Amino acid sequence: MNIVVCVKHVPDATGDRRFESDNTVDRVGVDGLLSELDEYAVEQALQIKEKSGSPEETKVIALSVGPEKAVDAVRKALQMGADEGVHVTDEAIAGSDYIATSLVLAKAIEKISQDKGQADLVMCGMASTDASGSVVPAMLAERLNLPQVTFASVVETQGDQVRVKRDSDTATEVIGGTMPLVLSVTDQTGEARYPSFKGIMAAKKKPLEVWSLSDLGVDAGEVGLSVAWSEVEDTTERPPRTAGEIVKDEDGSGAAALTDFLASKKFI
Amino acid sequence: MSEVLVVVDHVDGAIRKPTLELLAIAKRLGEPAAVFFGGSDKAGEVSEKLKAFGADKIYVVDDAEIKGYLVAPKAEALQQLVEKAGEGGVAAVLFVSGYEGKEVAARLAIKIESGLITDAVDVEADGGAPVTTQSVFAGNYTVKAKVTKGTPIITVKPNSTSPVEEAGAGTVEEFSATISDAAKTAQIVAQQPRKASGRPELTEAAIVVSGGRGTGGNFEPIEGLADALGAAVGASRAAVDSGWMPHTFQVGQTGKTVSPQLYVANGISGAIQHRAGMQTSKTIVAVNKDDEAPIFELVDFGVVGDLHSVLPAATEKINERKN
Numbered sequence A: 001m002n003i004v005v006c007v008k009h010v011p012d013a014t015g016d017r018r019f020e021s022d023n024t025v026d027r028v029g030v031d032g033l034l035s036e037l038d039e040y041a042v043e044q045a046l047q048i049k050e051k052s053g054s055p056e057e058t059k060v061i062a063l064s065v066g067p068e069k070a071v072d073a074v075r076k077a078l079q080m081g082a083d084e085g086v087h088v089t090d091e092a093i094a095g096s097d098y099i100a101t102s103l104v105l106a107k108a109i110e111k112i113s114q115d116k117g118q119a120d121l122v123m124c125g126m127a128s129t130d131a132s133g134s135v136v137p138a139m140l141a142e143r144l145n146l147p148q149v150t151f152a153s154v155v156e157t158q159g160d161q162v163r164v165k166r167d168s169d170t171a172t173e174v175i176g177g178t179m180p181l182v183l184s185v186t187d188q189t190g191e192a193r194y195p196s197f198k199g200i201m202a203a204k205k206k207p208l209e210v211w212s213l214s215d216l217g218v219d220a221g222e223v224g225l226s227v228a229w230s231e232v233e234d235t236t237e238r239p240p241r242t243a244g245e246i247v248k249d250e251d252g253s254g255a256a257a258l259t260d261f262l263a264s265k266k267f268i
Numbered sequence B: 001m002s003e004v005l006v007v008v009d010h011v012d013g014a015i016r017k018p019t020l021e022l023l024a025i026a027k028r029l030g031e032p033a034a035v036f037f038g039g040s041d042k043a044g045e046v047s048e049k050l051k052a053f054g055a056d057k058i059y060v061v062d063d064a065e066i067k068g069y070l071v072a073p074k075a076e077a078l079q080q081l082v083e084k085a086g087e088g089g090v091a092a093v094l095f096v097s098g099y100e101g102k103e104v105a106a107r108l109a110i111k112i113e114s115g116l117i118t119d120a121v122d123v124e125a126d127g128g129a130p131v132t133t134q135s136v137f138a139g140n141y142t143v144k145a146k147v148t149k150g151t152p153i154i155t156v157k158p159n160s161t162s163p164v165e166e167a168g169a170g171t172v173e174e175f176s177a178t179i180s181d182a183a184k185t186a187q188i189v190a191q192q193p194r195k196a197s198g199r200p201e202l203t204e205a206a207i208v209v210s211g212g213r214g215t216g217g218n219f220e221p222i223e224g225l226a227d228a229l230g231a232a233v234g235a236s237r238a239a240v241d242s243g244w245m246p247h248t249f250q251v252g253q254t255g256k257t258v259s260p261q262l263y264v265a266n267g268i269s270g271a272i273q274h275r276a277g278m279q280t281s282k283t284i285v286a287v288n289k290d291d292e293a294p295i296f297e298l299v300d301f302g303v304v305g306d307l308h309s310v311l312p313a314a315t316e317k318i319n320e321r322k323n
Ligand SMILES: Cc1cc2nc3c(=O)[nH]c(=O)nc-3n(C[C@H](O)[C@H](O)[C@H](O)COP(=O)(O)OP(=O)(O)OC[C@H]3O[C@@H](n4cnc5c(N)ncnc54)[C@H](O)[C@@H]3O)c2cc1C
Pocket: A036, A037, A187, B211, B212, B213, B214, B215, B235, B236, B237, B238, B239, B250, B251, B252, B253, B254, B255, B256, B266, B267, B268, B269, B270, B271, B272, B273, B274, B277, B287, B288, B289, B290, B293, B305, B306, B307, B308
């Protein structure tokens, strides 16, 4: 069995995140890392491999589309335990929207299936921590004509059957499908493992391929900022909130002050 | 004028409030045309309500054949609706930002080769073309964007505008879509509707009172204050991960985004992922015993103190004032 895990390299949310002058996300001048939400996908992929009757016959392949630095996201997945990595990078991809990103990912998954054997599971995080779109997995399912079993909070597989629990807005659901399919997982699936020292050493020897658009047969004119189907016209930093009033609670004075504040704002 | 499709978010025919907000937005862009996937038996009652909030047209797509499957069939049906209207016939397609809305929108975007914008908090018309406002990077940036190809597909966050009760023409039309077998592959094996809490819905509430790790697992002070203020209850991920509250109460990046008039954070430190879900609230109040907690950088009013004593005392005072 082959499991492809889509991992995105994103600006660190606890650092400075900003835009370039062309209104694209600054991915080069800021610290980046493997999107934390994709770590859960790597973790679940590894668990599916470990629980399968024949782990040695299951390959977990980490796939990332992004600038040069994005290879770090693939490396981290290898350190966690993925078997192989693929990094698709090309100048032309910069500034791509969801549509183009999903196109490149889909083509890469097709190539993986050709070169390394069919991708039975395409796994994703629930959202990228920068774009927060939660749309790429559904787009991949659409492009690859695969079933989509998404936003899983609990994952179970048995043979080629996948069953997941999903907490939608109004109901708790059980969703099922037959492989090959696209599976996205939430941060409710359970803590992702840290790379061990052994894992970090082993990762250095694992195969990591770097592909360009021409390797995928994608025309540079199909991707990138200039052909994006949506356009950011303007980005503005939110003005910092003006400092509020902070009181210390002494002998119950806090409750009275809080009540007065709420009343002054007509919340009572 | 062109139609603006509004995909109706409902539970068994009970329309959820964000759909009514979408109708108000649709009105700014063209003729609001609601698309109801559901049982034909509910169509009458549903159409009345949609009409009352501005729908000029209501497409009823009977879902008997597709309701057991996730996402893909709805995208197919919408593709057929858009294609039937022909070039320029549909000015935009609006969805409520939620798991399903976003994913149907995503698949539709690929099918009809149109640009997609997710999580808009406002949509305005600029000479007919929708311009969206989004709040990104945990609310630190405001972004304005436009779709430049095809029929704009936009998912809008709940609470982005107020519903407008002004009747539309309300013409009802049955639409029978042809759904391929390939779209019926992700099966909904079981479904358990969530029990109503008796409190306002988190994403719709005007006031949200949240608790974090600082509650130590005792949410009584949080619930007491929430009830005194008529508020919804929320939680940080630490509180959810500890098993104190169900995940549906979580506010933040991987939970709900709320933007109420008043947000009260109690025993919550204010991590960036939590802020992502509440930073755009109009007024922010925090109770925390650590005067250096980052949440205090956001507040309009803060109390440095123990929530277990401050909240019950405040609740009592509020209840007194109300009487
Ligand atoms: C990918 C990712 C996604 C995440 N998504 C979310 C999300 O959606 N939502 C979310 O909330 N978090 C999310 N987190 C977690 C986030 O980083 C924080 O860990 C979390 O928000 C902390 O919750 P907390 O503030 O309740 O707990 P803590 O950070 O432990 O803070 C507890 C606070 O309570 C105060 N306190 C303690 N006792 C009392 C008392 N008696 N009275 C008053 N104050 C008291 C303390 O001073 C402290 O400030 C995410 C993290 C990651 C990596």
